[in-house]
Amino acid sequence: MTPEEIISKHPRTNDNLLNILHDLQNNHPEQYLTHEAMDKVAQYLNMTKSSVYGVVDYYSMLSTQPRGKYIIRLCISPVCHIKKASGMLAHLEQTLGIRAGETTSDKLFTIEVAECLGQCQEAPSMMINEKVYNNLTEERIKEILAQYK
Amino acid sequence: MIKETRVTLKNIGKINPESIDDYIATGGYEGLKKALTMKPFSIIDEILEAGLRGRGGAGFSTGMKKKFTSESCQSCPQRYVVVNADEGEPGTFKDRVIMEQDPHIYLEGTIIAAYSIRATKAYIYLRGEYTDSITRTRKAIADAYERGFLGKNILNSGFDCDVELRLGAGSYLCGEELTMLESLEGKRGNPRIKPPFPAEKGVFGAPTLVNNVETLANVPLIIKNGKEWYRQFGTERSAGTKIFTVSGQVNKPGYYEVEMGITLRQLIDDLCGGMLDGKPFKAALLGGAAGTFVDVSMLDERMTYDNLKEKGATLGSGAVIVMAEEDSIYEVLHSCLRFFKHESCGKCVPCRVGTTLMVKDLERLKNGVSDKEALVQKLVKDSKMIASTSLCPLGQSPILPMESAARYFTDELVS
Numbered sequence: 001m002t003p004e005e006i007i008s009k010h011p012r013t014n015d016n017l018l019n020i021l022h023d024l025q026n027n028h029p030e031q032y033l034t035h036e037a038m039d040k041v042a043q044y045l046n047m048t049k050s051s052v053y054g055v056v057d058y059y060s061m062l063s064t065q066p067r068g069k070y071i072i073r074l075c076i077s078p079v080c081h082i083k084k085a086s087g088m089l090a091h092l093e094q095t096l097g098i099r100a101g102e103t104t105s106d107k108l109f110t111i112e113v114a115e116c117l118g119q120c121q122e123a124p125s126m127m128i129n130e131k132v133y134n135n136l137t138e139e140r141i142k143e144i145l146a147q148y149k
Numbered sequence: 150m151i152k153e154t155r156v157t158l159k160n161i162g163k164i165n166p167e168s169i170d171d172y173i174a175t176g177g178y179e180g181l182k183k184a185l186t187m188k189p190f191s192i193i194d195e196i197l198e199a200g201l202r203g204r205g206g207a208g209f210s211t212g213m214k215k216k217f218t219s220e221s222c223q224s225c226p227q228r229y230v231v232v233n234a235d236e237g238e239p240g241t242f243k244d245r246v247i248m249e250q251d252p253h254i255y256l257e258g259t260i261i262a263a264y265s266i267r268a269t270k271a272y273i274y275l276r277g278e279y280t281d282s283i284t285r286t287r288k289a290i291a292d293a294y295e296r297g298f299l300g301k302n303i304l305n306s307g308f309d310c311d312v313e314l315r316l317g318a319g320s321y322l323c324g325e326e327l328t329m330l331e332s333l334e335g336k337r338g339n340p341r342i343k344p345p346f347p348a349e350k351g352v353f354g355a356p357t358l359v360n361n362v363e364t365l366a367n368v369p370l371i372i373k374n375g376k377e378w379y380r381q382f383g384t385e386r387s388a389g390t391k392i393f394t395v396s397g398q399v400n401k402p403g404y405y406e407v408e409m410g411i412t413l414r415q416l417i418d419d420l421c422g423g424m425l426d427g428k429p430f431k432a433a434l435l436g437g438a439a440g441t442f443v444d445v446s447m448l449d450e451r452m453t454y455d456n457l458k459e460k461g462a463t464l465g466s467g468a469v470i471v472m473a474e475e476d477s478i479y480e481v482l483h484s485c486l487r488f489f490k491h492e493s494c495g496k497c498v499p500c501r502v503g504t505t506l507m508v509k510d511l512e513r514l515k516n517g518v519s520d521k522e523a524l525v526q527k528l529v530k531d532s533k534m535i536a537s538t539s540l541c542p543l544g545q546s547p548i549l550p551m552e553s554a555a556r557y558f559t560d561e562l563v564s
């Protein structure tokens with residue numbers, strides 16, 4: 001679908017802005033919002049470009065940079081933190097050879113850190129795109145990543 | 150031995166959350182049917198007298214809030230209900246359980262709430278990361294339309310109501326009700342000045358009732374079974390049940406719905422199977438990052454809104470993060486302060502700069518500063534300053550874990 005087609009599925013009111021931006025981002029193979037797409041949203045909702053950019057900039061799930069096919073969101077909030085999330089982050093970074101916020105050169109993975117994913121009873125936790133993984137250990141992370149390669 | 154009292158969670162694990170027929174078979178939508186035969190103000194009175202208080206953290210009387218929203222601005226053509234489904238307080242996952250496993254119960258509560266304040270439109274503002282909650286809620290809404298529980302002339306009552314889903318995009322602050330309204334209007338999540346409260350001037354300037362998912366899940370049951378039935382649970386001033394989400398060093402972490410007024414010891418020993426591997430209890434963080442530390446001296450205090458408040462603690466969202474002797478208060482506090490620094494929207498300078506400085510100062514405790522006690526005192530003082538000079542409740546939050554950590558654990562922090 002083209003950005004226009006995606007945008008026009010949504011009603012033309014400002015309260016639909018975040019829904020539209022999610023939809024555009026999820027449908028882009030590199031999971032991000034291009035300037036072209038944001039400009040079209042601004043036009044559609046009769047908003048200024050700068051207000052649309054401002055919104056995209058504010059929300060941590062929205063990105064203006066190309067990202068990998070799989071976005072890994074690792075929780076670093078208090079419960080995961082005491083369950084050694086920092087070790088898990090270091091392990092992810094080492095295994096994939098990138099830092100949090102970066103994308104692998106094959107454009108497969110992006111690592112992001114996230115706040116509490118609401119999975120604290122089985123911390124530490126992460127999501128890969130829409131799927132949740134709990135009770136993480138280095139061993140388990142290795143197995144999980146293998147499924148995506 | 151305390152047991153769970155499942156009221157809002159009564160259907161969990163017993164029904165297929167994607168089946169509206171399953172939900173109806175448990176008596177679902179009977180609360181709505183009954184509500185539609187009542188006058189809107191009698192519904193508000195029923196909720197008021199049932200003693201329901203907001204489960205999103207602040208514990209404000211739900212009936213009062215409905216009354217204010219219903220009575221404000223009589224000339225306004227539209228009123229709204231906004232469902233706070235943006236659960237983001239670290240350690241909290243009660244709303245997720247409801248949304249994933251019994252989405253109709255809070256949807257039914259939403260429709261009743263709309264009818265009671267004469268709103269014909271409700272928005273559910275749901276956290277963007279909660280993908281299963283989103284899918285289930287979306288299906289629940291579609292099925293409710295199909296069965297005539299939503300849309301025009303609901304069950305031939307003449308009442309119209311639409312519910313729409315809006316997704317959050319990764320901002321803790323948007324869980325704060327006024328900020329949520331900004332976000333709903335397609336803006337950056339910067340807080341609004343209070344007053345006006347949402348009841349007076351909410352989304353698009355119209356009177357708006359903002360309620361949490363768990364709060365709304367209680368509503369159909371109160372209407373269906375009556376306020377006396379509801380009042381048999383809990384205490385005089387904290388009626389009903391509360392879902393606690395327990396994480397950390399217990400044998401069975403998870404979600405537990407209990408009558409208001411149980412103690413932390415009962416929660417840990419009777420429901421969570423005791424401390425993990427019998428380790429000694431050291432502390433709990435009640436209410437999440439915007440919550441308070443308690444130590445062993447609080448184990449036998451009744452966990453009601455008022456009793457905890459009197460003792461300088463908070464019930465908050467119902468998050469209970471349990472720590473054992475081996476866990477470091479410094480690490481948990483650091484993680485809370487780092488969280489606020491990350492989530493500060495940056496609008497108020499004291500909050501933006503202050504939360505950053507607090508993290509740096511706390512780290513100085515580990516870098517051989519000479520007078521550590523003075524540093525802890527400074528951190529408490531700074532958190533007070535940030536609280537009194539920031540616009541919104543985010544800036545008023547760091548003081549909660551900071552001051553309680555200093556109260557109970559200064560010795561450990563300075564060691």
Ligand SMILES: Cc1cc2nc3c(=O)[nH]c(=O)nc-3n(C[C@H](O)[C@H](O)[C@H](O)COP(=O)(O)O)c2cc1C
Binds near residue numbers: 324
């Ligand atoms: C920083 C901050 C974050 C909040 N996050 C949430 C949240 O995720 N969910 C929620 O229901 N309430 C949250 N609240 C509380 C809401 O502002 C508001 O009190 C609540 O939605 C009212 O609903 P209730 O009366 O049903 O509890 C938050 C408050 C603050 C200050």
Ligand code: FES
Binds near residue numbers: 075079081120
């Ligand atoms: S703190 Fe990591 S899932 Fe809640």
